[in-house]
Amino acid sequence: MPIGSHTETVALRIALRELVALSTIPAAWVGREPHIIAAGLADVLVGSLHMDFAFVSLCDPKGGASIEVTRGDAWREFPEWLQTHVGGAGQFSCKEIVTDLGGGEPCRGIVIPIGVNAQGGLVAAACSRPNFPSEVDQLLLSVAANHAAAAFQNSRLRNELDAKVAELRQARSELEMKVAQRTADLRRSEAYLAEGQRLSHCGSFAWNVDREGIYWSEESHRIFECDQTNKPTLDFILQRTHPEDRALVQQVSNRAQQEKRDFHFEHRLLMPNGSVKHIEIVAHAVERYESDNFGFVGAILDVTERKQAEQKFRGLLESAPDAMIVMNRAGKIVLVNAQVEKLFRYQREELLGQEVEILVPKRFRGRHPEHRTEFFAQPRVRPMGAGLELYGHRKDGTEFPVEISLSPLEAEEGTLISGAVRDITERKRAEEALRRSEGYLAEVQRLSHTGTWAWTPAMGGSRYWSDECYRVLGFDPQDGVPRFETFFSRVHPDDQPGLKERLARVVREQVNFEVDYRIIHPGGKSRDIHGVGHPVFNASGDLAEFLGTVIDVTERKRGEEERERLRQVQADLAHVTRMTTMGELTASLAHEIKQPISAAVTDAKTCLRWLARDDPDVAEAREAASRLVKDAMRAADIISSISSLFKKGALQRELVDVNDLIREMIILLRGEANRYSISICTELAADLPKIMADRVRLQQVFMNLMLNGIEAMKDVGTARELRIKSQQHDNRQLLISVGDTGMGLQPEQAEQIFNAFFTTKPQGTGMGLPISRSIIESHGGRLWVSPNSGRGATFQFSLPSEVTAHQAA
Numbered sequence: 001m002p003i004g005s006h007t008e009t010v011a012l013r014i015a016l017r018e019l020v021a022l023s024t025i026p027a028a029w030v031g032r033e034p035h036i037i038a039a040g041l042a043d044v045l046v047g048s049l050h051m052d053f054a055f056v057s058l059c060d061p062k063g064g065a066s067i068e069v070t071r072g073d074a075w076r077e078f079p080e081w082l083q084t085h086v087g088g089a090g091q092f093s094c095k096e097i098v099t100d101l102g103g104g105e106p107c108r109g110i111v112i113p114i115g116v117n118a119q120g121g122l123v124a125a126a127c128s129r130p131n132f133p134s135e136v137d138q139l140l141l142s143v144a145a146n147h148a149a150a151a152f153q154n155s156r157l158r159n160e161l162d163a164k165v166a167e168l169r170q171a172r173s174e175l176e177m178k179v180a181q182r183t184a185d186l187r188r189s190e191a192y193l194a195e196g197q198r199l200s201h202c203g204s205f206a207w208n209v210d211r212e213g214i215y216w217s218e219e220s221h222r223i224f225e226c227d228q229t230n231k232p233t234l235d236f237i238l239q240r241t242h243p244e245d246r247a248l249v250q251q252v253s254n255r256a257q258q259e260k261r262d263f264h265f266e267h268r269l270l271m272p273n274g275s276v277k278h279i280e281i282v283a284h285a286v287e288r289y290e291s292d293n294f295g296f297v298g299a300i301l302d303v304t305e306r307k308q309a310e311q312k313f314r315g316l317l318e319s320a321p322d323a324m325i326v327m328n329r330a331g332k333i334v335l336v337n338a339q340v341e342k343l344f345r346y347q348r349e350e351l352l353g354q355e356v357e358i359l360v361p362k363r364f365r366g367r368h369p370e371h372r373t374e375f376f377a378q379p380r381v382r383p384m385g386a387g388l389e390l391y392g393h394r395k396d397g398t399e400f401p402v403e404i405s406l407s408p409l410e411a412e413e414g415t416l417i418s419g420a421v422r423d424i425t426e427r428k429r430a431e432e433a434l435r436r437s438e439g440y441l442a443e444v445q446r447l448s449h450t451g452t453w454a455w456t457p458a459m460g461g462s463r464y465w466s467d468e469c470y471r472v473l474g475f476d477p478q479d480g481v482p483r484f485e486t487f488f489s490r491v492h493p494d495d496q497p498g499l500k501e502r503l504a505r506v507v508r509e510q511v512n513f514e515v516d517y518r519i520i521h522p523g524g525k526s527r528d529i530h531g532v533g534h535p536v537f538n539a540s541g542d543l544a545e546f547l548g549t550v551i552d553v554t555e556r557k558r559g560e561e562e563r564e565r566l567r568q569v570q571a572d573l574a575h576v577t578r579m580t581t582m583g584e585l586t587a588s589l590a591h592e593i594k595q596p597i598s599a600a601v602t603d604a605k606t607c608l609r610w611l612a613r614d615d616p617d618v619a620e621a622r623e624a625a626s627r628l629v630k631d632a633m634r635a636a637d638i639i640s641s642i643s644s645l646f647k648k649g650a651l652q653r654e655l656v657d658v659n660d661l662i663r664e665m666i667i668l669l670r671g672e673a674n675r676y677s678i679s680i681c682t683e684l685a686a687d688l689p690k691i692m693a694d695r696v697r698l699q700q701v702f703m704n705l706m707l708n709g710i711e712a713m714k715d716v717g718t719a720r721e722l723r724i725k726s727q728q729h730d731n732r733q734l735l736i737s738v739g740d741t742g743m744g745l746q747p748e749q750a751e752q753i754f755n756a757f758f759t760t761k762p763q764g765t766g767m768g769l770p771i772s773r774s775i776i777e778s779h780g781g782r783l784w785v786s787p788n789s790g791r792g793a794t795f796q797f798s799l800p801s802e803v804t805a806h807q808a809a
Contacts, residue, residue, distance in 0.1 A: 013264060015136045016202065016299045017282045019143070023204075024286055024297050029151035034058060034067050037155055041148040042071040045125055049140055052107065053078070053126035058152040059119060066121060067152075075101050075109055075126040082111075082124075093117050097133060101126055108132045112141050120149040131414075201302035205232075207283070208295040209257050220300050223279060225271055242268035242276065260285050260294060266303070278307040322405075323421040327356045329414060331372055343423055345395045356419075361393045372417070379408035379415055392421060401428050450552075455533070456545045457507045460484055463545070472529065472552045474521035492518035492526060510535045510543050516553075528554040603628035655690045656698065658726055658734060658799070665702040666724070672707070673722065676714040683725040689801050691734060697775045701783075704768045705738040705795050712742030712792065723794075733781075734801050739794035744787055753785065 025044060029037050038056045045054035052074035059066040075081075081098075093116075098109040107126050110133045114120030123145040127133070133141070203220030207213075214232045221228045224240055234253060241249050245267040256263050262284050269277040283298030317324050317335065323343045326335035333351050341348055344359055351358070356372075357365045371384075384390065384404035392402045403424050409416040451469025455462045461484040470477045474490065491499055495517040506513040515531045533548035607624035610617040666680055673680055706722065713720040721741050729735035745753065754773050769783075776783040776797045783797040 013280070013282055016301065017262070017264070017284055019140065020204065020282065020284050020297055020299055025144070026147045026151055030154070032151070032155060034152050034155045035069070037148055037151045038067045038069040041123070041144055042069045044144060045141070046071045049144070051125045051127050053109070055124040056121070056148065058121040058148065060156055072126070074107050074128070075124070077102070078124060095138065110138065110141065112138070112145055114145050114149045203300040204298070205300060206295060206297045210294050223277070223300055223302050224269065240269050242270045244268070256283070256296065260287070277302060278304045320420070325356065325359070325419045325421060326409065327417050327419070329376055331355045331357065331369060334416065340421070343421065344392065359393055361391050361399050375406060375417065376415065379417070381405070381407045384419070392423070400425050451550045452548070453550065454545055454547050457543070469550055472527070472550050473519055490519050492520055506533065527552055528557050600628050600632050652694050652696070653692045654695060656693045656695050657688070657690050658736065659684045659688055661695065661698055662702065662724055662726065665699060665706060669703065669706050669710070672710055676710060676720065678710055678713055678720040678722055680722045680724065683723070685727045688726055688728060688734065691799055691801050693779055693799065701772045701775050701797070704772050708768065709738055709740035709742065712740050716742055718791070729798060732800060733798045735796060735798050737794050737796040739788060739792060741790070741792040744791060745785065745793050
């Protein structure tokens, strides 16, 4: 165990050492002259009690001359102060503390009277310590003054006895009675001292080094658990010492005998029953006038309970989840736990004795001592830096956010500060993520015009509205959540009965709900609101509240109405487009229709010729009639296909074979292609599944894409080829492409050509491709264009097959 002052017990050790020192002084004063006693007391105050100034005045109670002694110059103005401040020593009735003695350095003083109204004299002292005079200082000064007064009185009595031997002989019986009384008082005082030692577990000892004699008080024997008849020796002390501490005790003993200086240390005792005691030894060196009479007087303090309490405190400190730092008034760290090492990445030995500012970021260190002083002025349990951002400083220089709680601890050395430091990095991150999430949510709500609410029917109203909820419903957030009646008064009068009935039903049935109504804003504008609610139940299964949203769907409804109008216009434009397209195809269609009609006329004439014979050939006539019927039906089918393109109406879905549809459109447009020497090539996948689609609308798309390809190639001098391809893209989609070898498209035109009224043809309307894309998208597909690696462009569109096939089933 280390020798030296222990931080937690330094005050007590000093007090005990000085008390022991004072208790030995009266013995040294026995038989001394009065001026030696006064000088000795002044020397003790300056030398042993470490005062910067001492003044001793001892008065003869019988009116004799007083003796005054001064040591030190810290209170130079004391004689003038004594005369001018109180008018002399005889005016003191109680002690007086002087907080400021003036001069260059701060210094405090105290004046203590001896006896009633300073009849025995007075003692004055001054010291530069900030806490001077403490209660211990005052106690020690009073004890020293009383010892000096008693010694002074005894010295006066002895002088009187020497001068008046005759009178003393006559008063022997009286003196014997006084001696008896004094003896009784001394025994009583010794009993009090013994009881005080027993209660404080503090025994006293005297060790004559030269004569190898050791004296123990009753409490010292009790601490070592031995009989008072046993004479204490160094061998016995070593025998009682814990084996691990014997070398330390022997070392201290040898050094004390060699150096003849005060010593102070702690060690353990191993008692006969196996228990362990912790004791603290404080010894003061005393040298008599005789050269062979040197020794020590001191105290033996049983600190076992304190050590156990310290161990428990340290155990609690180590088990604390936070980093615990204990510091003294000077800001020095006196105790830390393992969490401090882990959090700040210092070793414990690196922190003990250091100023606590080592753990504070450099930019805050200048103001930290001032804050510490303010806390010591009014110590109480409280958080540190309320409302401020606090940071810790690790050994590697990194900083991290912390939360600190301060608590005062009353210890023997004064008030200490216990600080609990908690790393809140993760909390800060979570708070920041929450704030960011709340910000995103608020922004999303603002952009989508969606507000959230919490409605508690049992309370008769809502308990929470988001900011967007206030804006959507036209209320001021500064006014708080409005009462249900106030909110309901804003609902459009025509919607109030239905809304009230619906809300009553959902509360009764405790189910999810959706409701549409109109709200009247303070400015008189009506807004369309769509509300959605969801019930929330508590642990017992009872309805706690409804959570939901309100959405301003005014613009959506207006948009839907506008989109419906645009769809109608688009349908009309599609019809016009088909009419325009068919006008361009008149020549081709006439050729296609003329062929079956001409064939039908020929077959009719053939039939008549076979029947006009003298011997009619009925079989040949029947065959010609059959061909006539087929040619007529072919013409009718062509006319029906053309007619259907001009009919308006909603989508008429049916199962459609895309490959058959492609073949029909090739037959329909082959004449137009042949007109410009354009070959039509196909690559149609076998076993292509049928899809649910509007046959006529898909015909319109194919016609538009094929005619666009023909139009793009009619003026091209190189090979002209229209390529049509169908394939199963995956299990869910068909992919159809129509490619040409024309002039192609500019990169910036790839998306523009799908815009309404944008065209690359001099006579174009700019509506064919937008209408075609709209038709494909209405079937759940997608239409796009991409340039070929060589010449021309390829239009592709996808159509869902799996979903439509499922619908057909």
